[in-house]
Amino acid sequence: MDKKKTGKKAFMGMRKGIVTGVALILMGTSTTVLASQDTGYINELFGGITNSFVKDQHNQVVIESGVKMKIEESLSGGKSSFIIVSFEKEDKTEFPDGAAITNLELGMKHGASYLIEQQLTEDRKQIIAKFDIDTFSSIEGKKVTINAQDIVNTDTDEIIANGPFETKFTAHDRSSKIEIDLTLKQQEEEVVLKTLHVSAIGIELEGERIDGQASYLPEMTPIVKVVTNDNQIIQLNTDSTSTTDIGFKWKYSLNADGNRLFLDKATINKIMINDQVISVN
Secondary structure, rough: OOOOOOOEEOOOOOOOEEEEOOOOOOOOOOOOOOOOOOOOOHHHOOOOOOOOOEEEEEOOOOEOOEEEEEEEEEEEEOOEEEEEEEEEEEEOOOOOEEEOOOOOOOOOOOHHHHHHEEEEOOOOOOOEEEEEEEEEEOOOOOOOEEOOOOEEEEEOEEEEOOOOOEEEEEOOOOOOOOOOOEEEEEEEEEEHHHHHHHEEEEEEEEEEEEOOOEEEEEOOOEEEEEEEEOOOEEEEEEEEEEEEEOOOOEEEEEEEOEEOOOOOHHEEEEEOOOOEEEEEE
């Protein structure tokens, strides 16, 4: 066996899956890098995101079988996106406890891997779907399609609303892009990082392997910390490693407990990658 061929094979589909009823968001924090005092949809779901970064809001509504499907908000940066979609009855009545969307899917021409979470709101008047996406190439100006089949009662197998449902929007990159040249070595692995993206949905490091194993994703993951304007230091954990058109990327957006952290890039002064310090402002 060739011991140099370590790591996961670089296939885009490796993260695709469905997660239901799992809280991904850290609900409260005293750090300034996270969110507070926002009136947007993410605030309603997860306890707050600051107004000082840009998130895209969408107005298009699709109506099928008396149910409105709407893209509520999207946050995109680098080659990653986070999208919130709502389903709501036109007459504002409640869904049954077991209501769920079947065959939720994301469509992008140039390839994407993603995780989906859906949940019924506490008042049972909306079903919220959240897409956590890694893309092969930049999302700037790309058309994104969200598809769903039916709304069903999972307790009784009854169809509540017949689909299909489909809506589209154009994504925009809202990250700060910083060109870097940083070589990292660990055991037999060697990579060079070329681009750093800082956005509301995390820190993205993109580069390529220079150890002759470009068809494999690296096993190493550098330590990434955010330094705020008031000198707080927050360590982030990776939530994905995926293939891109120039090599691979690491996305950092989780805390030590695996909860998602939304970042306020206006409060970020520096990014630390292992022992290397990169200025953001």
